[in-house]
Amino acid sequence: MTAYSAGQLWVAGSFLERAAGIEDSAEAGAAYLRRLGMGFADEEHVRFYADNANPTLEYFTELLDAKFRIVDDLPDYYYGEFPDARREGRLLEVDPYPGASLGQWRKLLRVSPHVQYRLTHEDMWKLGGIARSHTWDRSLLDQREADDELCMGTGLAALFLRGAIEARSEIMTSTSVSELVAEDGRVTGVRIDDGRSFGARFGVLIATGAYDWDPRAMMGFEGIPDVASATPPSVVGDHFRLTAPLGARVVSEPKPMRLGYPIPGRKDDGQAMTGIFRAVSYPYSILVNGDGRRFCDESFYPAIGHALKTIDGRRQAFANWPCWWVFDTKFRSEYSFSSISPGTDFPPEWDVVSADSIEGLAEKMGVDVDAFSDQVRRFNADCADGVDREFGRGERMYSQVSYGDHQAGQHPNLGPVAVGPFYAMRPVLVGTGIPTTGLDTDAVGRVLDYDGRPIEGLYVAGNSSAMLEVGGGYQSGVANMRSLITARSSMFDAASKK
Secondary structure (H helix, E strand, C coil), rough: HHHCCCCCCCCCCCCCHHHHCCCCCCHHHHHHHHHHHHHCCHHHHHHHHHHHHHHHHHHHHHHCCEEEEEEECCCCCCCCCEEECCCCCCCCECCCCEHHHHHHHHCCCCCCCCHHHHHHHHHHHHHHCHHHHHHHHCHHHHHHHCEEEEEEHHHHHHHHHHHCCCCCCCCCCCCCEEEEEEEECCCEEEECCCCCCCEECEEEEEEECCCCHHHHHHHHHCCCCCCCCCCCCCCCCCCHHHHHHHCCCCEEEEEEEEEEEEEEEEECEEEEEEEEEEHHHCCCEEEEECCCCCCCCCHHHHHHHHHHHCCECCEEECCCCEEEEEEEEHHHHHHCECCCCCCCCCCHCCCCEEEEEEHHHHHCCCCCHHHHHHHHHHHHHHHHHHCCCCCCCCHHHHHHHCCCCCCCCCCCCCCCCCCCCCCEEEEEEECCCCEEEEEEEEECCEEEEECCCCCEEEEECCCHHHCCCCCCCCCHHHHHHHHHHHHHHHHHHHHCCC
């Protein structure tokens, strides 16, 4: 899943911050994580993450001769709201990485369908932001393509794949583990799908991701039905299947849902591909529920995601799902969306409806005409004043930088829905591999059984483990960084028991 991500690492008090003269500390990072957690975070995990993030970064920087950089001008999600958030410095990414260094393994590296993996964050913003990708000067992209330089999550994955190659690790592709081998309560190896067994002197580390492609698990754990996925189809919950016979405990915390859309004509291991909906944060568009009303700050995906799961107990229905994304001709003329540039026809699978008037669009959407018309009128009036009085859309610096139009005149995230014809489409729900539920562990990464005792010889890292560092919240860069922290600590713990 790392290769599909933006490749961000979240570290408070790193050596890179010190070199840049940015004041920060592990203590401030821990305080920020606690606030994210809403009481669901575990203090042992919070402290372990905060205290070990920079040592882990230093360790892999030296071990892999890696070059990481601060993503300039990118704040924490809750900068301006949490006193322990930072304006910049905590979010890091890898320098462009040469794909040629992977040799024969290069062709097996997954490349992201969700981010521009040839560019760094700074590159994208200098080019005008993802909203205007159709206007980019392609000279840098062409040069990176020619040199096969990899950025974002694809570059991060390439860096660690190269490390495994140089360590002479045996890499087995097209191979699945059928079961864990245990003796006297200790995991001592694995059995693979062809019946062969492999012993593990130090232990087994599971890092198989979440469960996005298991529909029953997604509905049960995420608390909402019919969720697609932006992850590779191999993310099916193997960690639960393998550890259940050993009595491994699972833990859940609330996590926001994401909105997505079918990517026209794209397949991933034979499965239809679903993109992550970023365009909902651009000006000249809004999200509305079945009542024709807005229900969130569209520029901040946690606000969207938690609102989508709200249940109206009076009607025994989700209050805000299904929803509609509404946009106007000004949006169509200004922005790119997926493979759709201004003037390009919409793919039929999006089922876009249109009308010359707001009232006509409401009728095609099947929402209350008066309620929807009033909603659009009030939103447009707020846009004229440059402030969203209902939900504070675009007030966060993170939203402006990451999900705004950097060239918009008045506001990166606000613009009236005022120029007909008008359009609407229904997004889909999409998982991004950031799960509500995972295996319970101690801070080091040892899997716990239902009595809270470590299962000897069994470790877990990444999205297979419960996100006890952030509890009920999330912050970009945590998923990738916690994977590195726990992989390192698990390795050291296992080696100490030789």
